[in-house]
Amino acid sequence: VRDLLDFLALSNTNLLAASLGDLREWLAHLVENGASSATLARKGAAIRAFYAWATEAGKVEVDPAARLITPKAANALPKLLSEGQTARLLEHAKKVASETGLPQDLRMWAVCELIYACGLRVSEATGLNVSDLDLSQRIVRVIGKGNKERIVPVGKPAAAALQLWIVQGRPPLLNAAPAGKAPTAALFLGQRGGRWDPRDVRERLHRLAAQAGVPDIAPHGLRHSAATHLLEGGADLRTVQEILGHSSLQTTQRYTHVTTDRLKSAYRLAHPRA
Template identity: 45%
Template sequence: MREAVDDFADHLARVRNRSAHTGRAYVTDLVSLLDHAVRMGCADLSELDLTVLRSWLAKQRTMGAARTSLARRAAAARTFSAWAHRAGLLAADVAAPLASPKAHRELPTVLRADQAAALMAAPDATDRDGRDARRPGDDVAPADGRSVDTAGRAGVPPTGGDEPEAVLLRDRLLLELLYATGVRISEACGLDVTDVDQARRVVRVLGKGGRERAVPYGVPAQRALDAWLAHGRPALAAPRSGGALLLGARGGRLNPTSARRIVAGYAEAAGLPRVTPHGLRHSAATHLLEGGADLRAVQELLGHSSLASTQIYTHVSVERLRAAYRQAHPRA
């Protein structure tokens, strides 16, 4: 069974082109499934059947797994079963009839336009002491093996005279890029300088499944980019920086974990509710739709493979309209 797990992980990475995060999640789910199968008396992978799969999901549910987690685990089981059948490890695709629990999709929390503007201005209003709590603390290298910053833990004082200003310029660009483009935090941190077309104000993004898309950005983000490339990045650049656009305090590629702390820190400093990079992505999509953008265009900008993933933002806009109506209309 161990060999099957390793071969499946290789299939996810090389053939399905799944991200390292998705691959780890699916392999973890598979190990849990096979462990449950052994406990149910399956001595060999060929004995895996639909009864074992349903029993595994039922056990996960009794242990308190969320519906979204159960849906992902069912998807992992179906993906493995289909692969194992094609590879001759299973006589049939036993997980094909396996149903997924329908995940309850909550409306995402989004910022108002004025709150987003306050967050974008937060780096300009933040002094050095307030910024120390949001200093980079990058931990592990990304799946593609590119160098990231492994120093500069939170609270560590800067070492270079130009570094405080450079970090501010980096933070300003990070916030502007996330809100202007709606890219995922992993996509933003994975950007190289060569991915930015400044003449057309377009950034080339490598998204989920290796899908590439071009996303435009506005004038405020261009100003932040110009300042970063002219004065910020040269001050932080090190031999290991490579072509990375966003750098940590010690010169490596900015890590998504650090970027999340940066966003949360500035939101707190600006007196806003808890904000994550994905919250900025939700906000960008909602504001685009409220401003009259076409749903298909927003789908393309966000890199959603399905329009259903984008349609949730139309519900957010309707909820805002209802709230405004209830607050303002005398007959509401």
């Protein structure tokens, strides 16, 4: 709404006196300035909601945004790594951690293994407490979007990395907290002993990918890679939905196009009448 207000001010048009034509000109202005379809869809939805309220509240007589059409946001997946590329990334993280033994390297190896093993969002991983992890049962309790709780299995490589982080890497960072500050229950700690910042995880993962010689990847891409590899390995959609914490199965179905493309490729190469 602020963005639209600024645009209308250029022509001295009042926000509550804007016409459908004014709104369309604003969208065209956004396109000219490089706005993506996702941005147009989001801003268009905000304007439609605003004018629906303004009409109901009696601020405007006719809703100018009622017939405002915006392009649908592209339902594209982030970049994915193949199974081989993912293995190379994680093996490199393990190699660095083993060679240096530094807390930050042990932490990076552990968080990468955990995000991939459990398909976690980076905010979910950094939001974990030590008490949420049960290495004896190899499960983790995750609080996801909408404060929804789920229990996710933890694979053996991730469990090994986490065990090393908790025993060797976490204590030095816990001791780095300022004097007098109560110890944090967070599983992953930052350099000053507080909860690790998700932005730092992203920055370090970009660097790690470059060092490992794999395509650039963000934590969310690692989560999507986990989902795709689960489906390719034969997991059913409901299982993947539960692991990822999706509220709708439709969200999980986005991954099927990736596996279907590979299925078609194999079919074309193998079937005599493909």
